[in-house]
Amino acid sequence: MSVYEHTAIKPDGTEVPLSDYEGKVLLIVNTATGCGFTPQYEDLEAIYKKYRDQGLEILDFPCNQFKNQAPGTDDEIREFCSVKFGADFPQFKKGDVNGENAWPLFADLATQKPFDSFGKGAKAMAMKVVKYGIDKEYGDKAYIKWNITKFLVDREGNVVARFEPTIDIAGLEQAVANLL
Numbered sequence: 001m002s003v004y005e006h007t008a009i010k011p012d013g014t015e016v017p018l019s020d021y022e023g024k025v026l027l028i029v030n031t032a033t034g035c036g037f038t039p040q041y042e043d044l045e046a047i048y049k050k051y052r053d054q055g056l057e058i059l060d061f062p063c064n065q066f067k068n069q070a071p072g073t074d075d076e077i078r079e080f081c082s083v084k085f086g087a088d089f090p091q092f093k094k095g096d097v098n099g100e101n102a103w104p105l106f107a108d109l110a111t112q113k114p115f116d117s118f119g120k121g122a123k124a125m126a127m128k129v130v131k132y133g134i135d136k137e138y139g140d141k142a143y144i145k146w147n148i149t150k151f152l153v154d155r156e157g158n159v160v161a162r163f164e165p166t167i168d169i170a171g172l173e174q175a176v177a178n179l180l
Helices: 040-054 074-085 104-112 122-141 169-179
Strands: 007-009 015-017 025-031 056-062 149-153 159-163
Touching: 025 040, 025 104, 025 169, 040 056, 040 074, 040 169, 056 074, 104 159, 149 169, 159 169
Parallel strands: 025 056
Antiparallel strands: 007 015, 025 149, 149 159
16 A cells, blocks of 8 residues: 555644655654653754755654653644754644554554664664563554654655664665655
């Protein structure tokens, strides 16, 4: 299924067809406001400012499924992100990325680019322990392993890469630049 066949819901309830973003490079991210990786909002906003005029859109999907790290309302989350990190990219209604109530978009993204690993290093090692607890909770539907998982989509709507929260932001930025 193409990314463009999905819809997303804005915090005000407006349904947005992702086909509205056709021809853009997309970075689709599940986020949380109280996670150790939340400061990546600042990096994401810097990438957005640098590349949006070249056709980049970052689509933010807050999710509270991982250790209750996004407990606020949609309005509280948006305010936090804009005040603390200056986040200006589109943010959608908070929802699930795993389980029976998951956004179909995330199941599709993760099916196209399944989890491989958290990489190497201290953060990756710590996340490996966390992952096993999450997999038990969601069983075979544990497509997303943690907050701030990013999917890169080319201008034709193809999912070309998946970046776990433990990745190096410079590598993510280079992948975005290569598509633009």
